[in-house]
Amino acid sequence: MPSSLAAACCRAALRPFYRLYYPRFQLQRRLPPVPDTGRALRDNYGCEFVAYPAGSCWIAGQLYYFGAFDPWIIDSMRALSRPGDVVCDIGACWGDTALPLARHVGPGGHVHCFEPEPGNVARLTRNVAHSRLGNVSIHPLALSDADGTLSFEVDEAQSGMSGVSATQGSGVEVAAMRFDSWRSAHGIGRVAVCKIDTEGHEWSVVEGMRESVADRAVTAFIIESTSPGSREALRFLRSAGYELYRIERRRFSTVFAAENGPKRGRQTIDMVALDPRADIPPAFLRLAGR
Numbered sequence: 001m002p003s004s005l006a007a008a009c010c011r012a013a014l015r016p017f018y019r020l021y022y023p024r025f026q027l028q029r030r031l032p033p034v035p036d037t038g039r040a041l042r043d044n045y046g047c048e049f050v051a052y053p054a055g056s057c058w059i060a061g062q063l064y065y066f067g068a069f070d071p072w073i074i075d076s077m078r079a080l081s082r083p084g085d086v087v088c089d090i091g092a093c094w095g096d097t098a099l100p101l102a103r104h105v106g107p108g109g110h111v112h113c114f115e116p117e118p119g120n121v122a123r124l125t126r127n128v129a130h131s132r133l134g135n136v137s138i139h140p141l142a143l144s145d146a147d148g149t150l151s152f153e154v155d156e157a158q159s160g161m162s163g164v165s166a167t168q169g170s171g172v173e174v175a176a177m178r179f180d181s182w183r184s185a186h187g188i189g190r191v192a193v194c195k196i197d198t199e200g201h202e203w204s205v206v207e208g209m210r211e212s213v214a215d216r217a218v219t220a221f222i223i224e225s226t227s228p229g230s231r232e233a234l235r236f237l238r239s240a241g242y243e244l245y246r247i248e249r250r251r252f253s254t255v256f257a258a259e260n261g262p263k264r265g266r267q268t269i270d271m272v273a274l275d276p277r278a279d280i281p282p283a284f285l286r287l288a289g290r
Contacts (some may be wrong), residue, residue, distance in 0.1 A: 002034045003033060004032075004035035006032045007031070007032035007033065007034065007035050007064075007185060010031050010032060010065065011064060011065055014065050014066065014146070015065065015066075015067060018065070018066050018067070019067075019252055020251055020252065021071060021072060021209060021249040021250065021251060021252065021266075022249060022251070022256070022266060024062065024066060025058075027065075028058070028061050028065065028066075031065055032180075033053045033054070033055045033056050033061070033101055034052075034055060034056075034057065034060045034061050034064045035054060035075060036054035036055070037054075040130070041060065041063045041064055041239045042067075043063055043067050043068050044067035044068050044071070044099065044166075045068070045074070045098070045100035045103060046100075046103065046132060046210060047095075047098075047099040047100050047103065047269030048127075048130060048131060048209070049063065049095065049096070049099070049127050049130075050126055050127060050130045051094060051122070051124075051126040051127055051135070051273070052094060052120075052123060052124035052203055053123075055282040059093060059094075059124065061094050063096060067245065068096075068100075069096045070097075070270075070271065071108065071254070072157075072220065072247050072249045072254040072268055072270070073097055073195065073247075073270060074097055074100050074101065075253070075254035075256060076247055076256075076270070076272060076285060076288075077097065077101050077104075077222065078100075078101065078104045078283070079194050079254075079281060079283040079284040079287055080192060080193040080220045080274075080281060080282055080283075080284050081101070081104065081109070081192040081273070081281065082105070082106060082107055082109075083104070083105055083108060083109060083191070084105065084106065084108040085109045085110045085192035086103050086105075086108075086109060086112070086188065086189075086190065086191050086192060086194075086272075087101060087105060087109070087110075087111050087112070087191065087193050087194070087195075088111070088112045088113075088114065088191055088193070088194040088195070088218075089101065089111060089114065089195050090113075090114045090126060090143055090194055090196045090198060090205060091115065091174055091193055091195070091196065091197035091199070092113035092115040092120075092138075092146070092181075092197060093115060093117075093120050093124070093125040094115075094120050094123035094124045094127060094134075095113070095123070095124045095128060097195060098111050098124070098128075098136060099112045099127060099128070099131060099133065099136075099260055102131075102133045102135050102136050105134065106135070106136065106244075107134065107135055108135075109135055110135050110136070110137065111135060111136045111137070112137050112139060112188075113136060113137065113138045113139065113155035114139050114141050114142075114143050115138065115139075115140065115141075116140060116141055116142035116150075116174035116175070116176075116208050117152060117174075118140075118154075118172065118174075119154065121138065121140045124136055124138055125174065125205065127138050129171075130286065134165045138219065139182070140174070140175065141174070141176065141177050141182070142174050142175065142176045142177075142201070143176070143177060143178070143179050143182070143198070143205045143208060144176045144177070144178065144201065144204045144205060144207075144208055145178065145204040145205075145208045145209070146176065146178065147176065147178055147181050148176050149173050149175060150173070150174055150176040151171045151172070151174075152171045152172050152173070152174045153172060154171065154172060155172040167269070168221030176253050177208075178208060178209075179194075179208045179209040179210075179212060180208060180211040180212055183212060183217065186262055187218075189217065189225050190217055190218075191212075191213065191217060191218045191219070192219050193218075193219065193220040193221070194209075194218050194220070194221050194222070195221075195222040195223075195278070196221060196222070196230075196233070197222045197223075197224060199227075200225070200227040200228075200229050200230070201211070202223055202227065202229045202230040202233045203228075203229035203230070203232040203236075204229065204231045204234075206221075206223075206233040206237070207232070207262050213236075213237065213240050214225055214240070215240075216277070216278065217277050218273050218275075219240065219278040219279075219280075220246070220272055220273065220274045220278075221233075221237060221242070221272070221273040221274075221276070222270060222272055222273075223270070223273065224269050224270055225269055225270065225271050226269050229284065234271055234273060237271070237273040238259075241275070241276075241277075242257070242273040242274060242276075243259070243272065243273070243274050243275075244258075244259035244271055244272065244273055244274075245258055245259060245272040245273075245274060245288060246258075246265050246267055246268075246271060247268045247270040247272060248261065248263065248266055248270075249265050249266050249268055249269065250264075250265040250266070253287075254287060255287050255289070256272060256284065256287050256288040256289075258288075259271075259287075261273075264289065272287050
């Protein structure tokens with residue numbers, strides 16, 4: 001059977017009922033690549049993606065077969081924000097998180113997407129335009145600890161894994177800016193939640209947010225905990241007075257567990273850093289068992 005037909009058959013069998021939060025990646029490894037049909041991918045939140053890398057891309061595969069990539073991240077960002085809020089997607093790729101979040105915060109809110117990889121920026125721009133989302137801004141920047149430029153390594157097969165080069169001068173040159181500089185230039189006040197997924201560059205991103213952290217301008221962060229840089233970023237936020245929560249997944253839902261508290265589900269690689277003095281949305285408190 002041709003792989004495109006096999007993929008279509010697998011998708012037809014899975015999508016009507018598949019809402020499980022695990023297994024996902026284990027199952028995806030056994031499924032055919034995403035066919036290049038030219039049709040839009042529709043997720044479980046009612047968003048359409050007309051621009052995406054077909055083939056073996058993990059993000060496209062999750063959307064094609066299961067209707068969402070890392071749904072616990074979308075759950076977390078929705079739980080930490082309300083309609084009308086400003087949120088930031090740092091490492092937005094081609095919009096798998098930003099588009100459903102834009103629907104959540106509504107026309108009175110705003111989603112700021114930061115994505116330096118040129119191919120992803122082009123896809124993100126097409127997806128936002130297709131959905132006619134007036135509450136999404138795209139910033140083709142690599143947020144970092146200094147204003148200027150950075151070298152960026154592009155992963156053609158897995159565009160979501162592209163990242164800042166370890167060696168300056170290799171890869172493509174992209175614009176870089178501190179978050180504090182950007183926030184000042186755009187007159188941004190409170191940000192409800194920042195998702196930071198920058199493939200190991202998280203500490204540099206957070207270093208560029210020191211003024212915002214000190215001012216408590218950002219109520220919550222969502223950060224992976226797998227790289228030395230991300231762990232350093234979480235340590236810094238903890239020392240600045242933010243409380244850390246593990247993002248854990250149950251069979252059909254997301255829950256939050258205090259950093260040193262008992263397990264409430266299967267642990268993911270993602271953490272929440274939350275300002276305990278802020279006005280925390282009831283949705284988060286409920287999912288945290290508070």
